[in-house]
Amino acid sequence: MSRLELRGIAKRYGSVVALAGADLIVPSGTLLAVLGPSGCGKTTLLRCVAGFERLDAGEIVVDGRTVAGPGVHTPPERRHIVIVPQEGALFPHLSVRDNVGYGLSREERRSDRVEEVLTLVGLSGYGKRMPHHLSGGQQQRVAVARALAPRPSVILLDEPFSALDAGLRTELRRDVRAALRADEATGILVTHDQSEALSVADQVAVMRDGRVLQSGPAVDVYREPADSWVAAFVGEAVFLPAENGARPGTGGTTLSTALGPITVGEVPAGTSRLTVMVRPEQIRIAPAPVDPVVTATVVGHDFHGHDATVTLHLIDGSRITARVPGHTVPVAAGATVSVKVEGTCQAWRDG
Amino acid sequence: MVTVAVALVPVVYLGVRTAEAGWARIAEELLTVRVAWLALRTLGLAALVTAGCLVLGVGSAFLVVRTDLPARRAFAILAALPLAVPTYIAAFAWRSTLDGFEGFWAAALVLTLCSYPYVFLPVAAALNGTDPAQEEVARSLGRSAWRTFTGVTLRQIRPALTGGALLVALYVLSDFGAVSIVRTDTFTRAIFVAFDLGFDRTGALVLSSVLVMLTMLILAGETASRRRGARYAHLGGVRRVPARLNLARMRWPAVLMLVALAGLSLGVTAVSLTHRMIQGASRPGAWAEVAAAMGNSLSLSLAGAALTMLLALPLGLLSAKAPGPSTTLLDRLAYLSHALPGLVIGLSLVSFGVTLAYPLYQTTWLLALGYAALFLPLAVTAVAGAAAQAPSILDDVARSMGKGPLVVLRTVTLPLTLPGIGAGAALVFLTCMKELPATLLLRPTGTDTLATELWTHTTVAAYAAAAPYAALLVVLSSVPTWLLTARTGILTRESSK
Incomplete structure (x- = not known):
């Protein structure tokens, strides 16, 4: 439940410019979808926010606290920003309960927080299962529950639904949105699927070539796109x-x-x-x-x-x-x- | 860096010492009719054995994987099992059974029968893994079954074919035990004789350098062919099990052929060992000696495996977690040393110990270093494979959940990788136990292992006394063979797919 602000963040790998000064504001408790074609820099943006990559320029501010910027680089474990990767990436050697409890302290693990977030994602009672006994959709639900459990400042979703088939995707999307809302979590959802971005998020940001071309409520981006490229990309x-x-x-x-x-x-x-x-x-x-x-x-x-x-x-x-x-x-x-x-x-x- | 240094000490040292001898001396050693014959015989043996292994390996792989042969799983195991028989034990078994089993053709026979699994295993795995859709397309475009096999299937499995053939060729170049036992003069035997009997270290070093160059020539050829072969389609999607050829009337002849092959490659050794065991069991005091050798083998191999794994861990983790040009280079360098004959590594480490690291000479540690130089690639592969069980995305997620790098290592990376690393260590350990030439040269004086005892007894034709060591070594070697065969997937039943 925090406000996230990106100010002109830039990142290059060798001669490849991944982010060329991107600006974004995610108000507290809202979900922002970052929409763009592959290679537009959206995954790099996520990795910079999480702290896996160092910025070349710009600033990342969470609730007024600069976590990345000139001379500042808070390591990922101290940012309270949790990532849900594309493939879920559950720890294969831990049960569902231990996966969800991974980010919690010992006392919190003994409380009913684990069961609470499992209920939020519709998997109450699955705690004892091992990840390989779950379906793809269930694994993604556990990954979301694991991210919600420690009540992070920001939750980052990296195309978490793209590996699932269409019917399951719609259902999971709705459930994850409800779970995030119930927990009043601030989130960024990265996707290249425009209908996913428009239907799930409070705000949509369209990225291309490492820049944010337009951001705002989904309806505005669809009806009043900033240029013909954005217009054709969102629909x-x-x-x-x-x-x-x-x-x-x-x-x-x-x-x-x-x-x-x-x-x-x-x-x-x-x-x-x-x-x-x-x-x-x-x-x-x-x-x-x-x-x-x-x-x-x-x-x-x-x-x-x-x-x-x-x-x-x-x-x-x-x-x-x-x-x-x-x-x-x-x-x-x-x-x-x-x-x-x-x-x-x-x-x-x-x- | 230390890891690569260990892998390279033998090569670099060999080069330096050989150059020290001076060009005149080198020329004098090299430009003789004897060296020319050695080179011809060694290369001829390598070519003959490789060709034989290709025929036997591809033939049996095709029968096992692509036909309706009865008892296919059993034949798959039988075809892989010769790997469990160190060549010097097979040579010993044949020689102790047949009088006058000596010379070039004897060596070729033993080496072929022992090495064809190097072709069988990768080719069987490739035949099992190729996409039948490509073959079906070829058939539907009007190609006959035979032309489809030669034009499509063989091309698909070519990387496996060349890889297997390379292993065989390198193995023949480096083999010491078998050629010595059947008294065939190849480079390795000549090197050993020059060193052990003539105390002619320079001559041995010069011959070793020639052997290393032959090895590199073969390696370079393989690398060049691999570059050209980089166009094999690996299509995604659901893979089907290839259709099996109906053998019809050829069914029982095929079975007979495979049985005969197994009989030659395994049966002779098994019968001969059993026979000699019964003879030797009456010998007094034998079991105490065997127990002592077993103890030495265990402790030396333990030291070797520990050192090897210690050196392999950073390289393996690095190449799995941060692939890049520098890690590829490190990888290649380590593999270069793998292609070097154990005898050469042993020899250069002896010289290294005598001249530069005398405190190490004749200690367990110099032998452990030799094992490390020999089996580092094996260990690195195991570690890299294990590290792949813990992809870096898991580390990322764990870090983002608020855990520091050390906690992540303890709670995520290690629990996921330790089983694989443990299996790798066991593999290295068992491989150390059956290693012969480097052990012969580097072991501390008076320390006899299973392999050296076998060798000592065989050279004086005390076959009955050698049998228990041979039997123990075969048992020990079958464990890694089993692991290897299981990994290729040819043992899985169809129902599980």
């Missing part, structure tokens, strides 16, 4: 060129695009050429003309179960994808439909 996106015909202003500006008029939140001042980002689920398709009439030709329909994607050919020649609910009756390829964009979109200066 599917349709990019359209637009004329800045309207006067620059705050809120509710309407731009004209190949998809008809689109409402954008904020328009950069002083430029005429803009790029508008539309999420596929914002595009509505109707067989009958709607007002104002913009038409497109259906190219294909891909069914995914819970939803479907429709590929459309616009009048200006560009090809876009719209997302429709799975129960929508497919429109035959070649048919002409009318399209309309709902909600507010994001616009940036072109280029």
Whole structure:
């Protein structure tokens, strides 16, 4: 239950720059997801926070106490920052109870803290088992319980769900989130899975090339990405060129695009050429003309179960994808439909 | 660094002493018809034995792993078991059974029968581990079964093949006991004779240098071929057990062949030892001698194993925990010394002891040093394997849970690695017990071990007196062989997969 602050942390291995001045703030008791492609530096960031790596520059501050910075390097065992690695990494020679109790003092081990955290992760009564008798999901639960047990300042989760199959992953994700919340733990979850980051975390930070490009509540990062790269990384996106015909202003500006008029939140001042980002689920398709009439030709329909994607050919020649609910009756390829964009979109200066 | 120094003392010292002799003297020793014959005979023996081992090893591995041979597990054990028979014991057994069993062909036969497991074990493991999907693809693309075997399967197992062949070739170069017992003049025997009978240390050293160069030549060839072979696909995913070939009418001939092979490689030794044991049991006072030799073997091997493990621990842990170019180099250097014949290591340590470390000469410690130089790679491999049981991520987690490095070592690293390290120590210990040439040269005067007693009795043709030592050594050697065979996985039953 602590506030964690990273100020311009940098780390290089030889000529490879892993972190190039990353800034982050994790408020007390919240879970922040660090999202980025492989090689973006997110695991290095975690290892620096844990204390396994020395910083080249910058500062790591926990509750106002600098644990890493110029001339300061608190060893990992004195940081109260616990890591849950990708593969769980339970101690294979210790029972579940001894694994969970590993970070506790002798007295704490005798208290009911071990059973308490095992209950939090849904494994009460498993204390006597050995790790190799547990399933992959159970091992991850024990790893989370082991990290929660000593009530650390910060908990670091390094892609802890990536080795599990899809159904199990969703369930474990929800349970771990609940367990962290019940313990009011501050956490960082590193992942390359955007739906995991958006669904689990209070805040999302998007990383690329050793820098944090954007951080904020999941909804903001998804709806108002800082640039087209972030937009495409956190979800599917349709990019359209637009004329800045309207006067620059705050809120509710309407731009004209190949998809008809689109409402954008904020328009950069002083430029005429803009790029508008539309999420596929914002595009509505109707067989009958709607007002104002913009038409497109259906190219294909891909069914995914819970939803479907429709590929459309616009009048200006560009090809876009719209997302429709799975129960929508497919429109035959070649048919002409009318399209309309709902909600507010994001616009940036072109280029 | 100390570890590598120990491994390198023999090589460096050998080079220095040989150079000291002066080029004229070296040329005089080397450029003789006798040395040319020695080189030819040694290399010819190595080539013949390697070829024989490849045929026997690959053939039996294929029969055991890839066909519906009856009693496959039993044959797997039988094919691995010759490793448990030190070559000098096999040579002793053959010689004490057949009159006039001497010379080049006798040596080739004994060495082949004893060494083919070096090919059998890795090839069986590789055949067992290759992905049958590649073979299935080849078959589905229209290749015949035979062309699939030569074109795909053999290529997949080539690293195992060359590795095994290398072991055999190096082993033949370094073998001393067997060639001596069947009186075949190879480099090792010539070196020993020059040193032991002629007290000609310079001559022995020069011959040793030539032997070392032959060894390095073979090693270099293998390294070059390995570089070219770095394109074998290791595909992930679930592996299936390869389909077994139906032997049909060839079934019983195959069984007969394997039985005959086992009979030659194991049966002769077993029958001969039993026969001689019965003869020797009546000899008065024999058991007291055997007990004394056993005690000496135990204490010397214990010292050797302790020193070896002490030196191997830092290197093994380092190469497992912090792999990098420097650890790879350390690793390679240690392996270089492994390829050196025990006789050469013994010889250079004798010279080292006489000239530079006289207080050590004729003590247990110089012999222990010799064992360490010989078996360091074995120990390092065991330690590195054990350290892999405690990956560094566990240390990281333990540190992040608030435990200092020493507590982590005590509560996590050591409990996980000690069993593997212990097994490695046992392996080194048993290997020390059956080592012959270095022990002969370096043992303190008057200290007889199981191996040296056997050798002494055999050289004077006292076969009955030698038998108990041979039997004890075979029993002791079967333990590491069993461990090795179990590790290749060819003994696992299908149901457990």
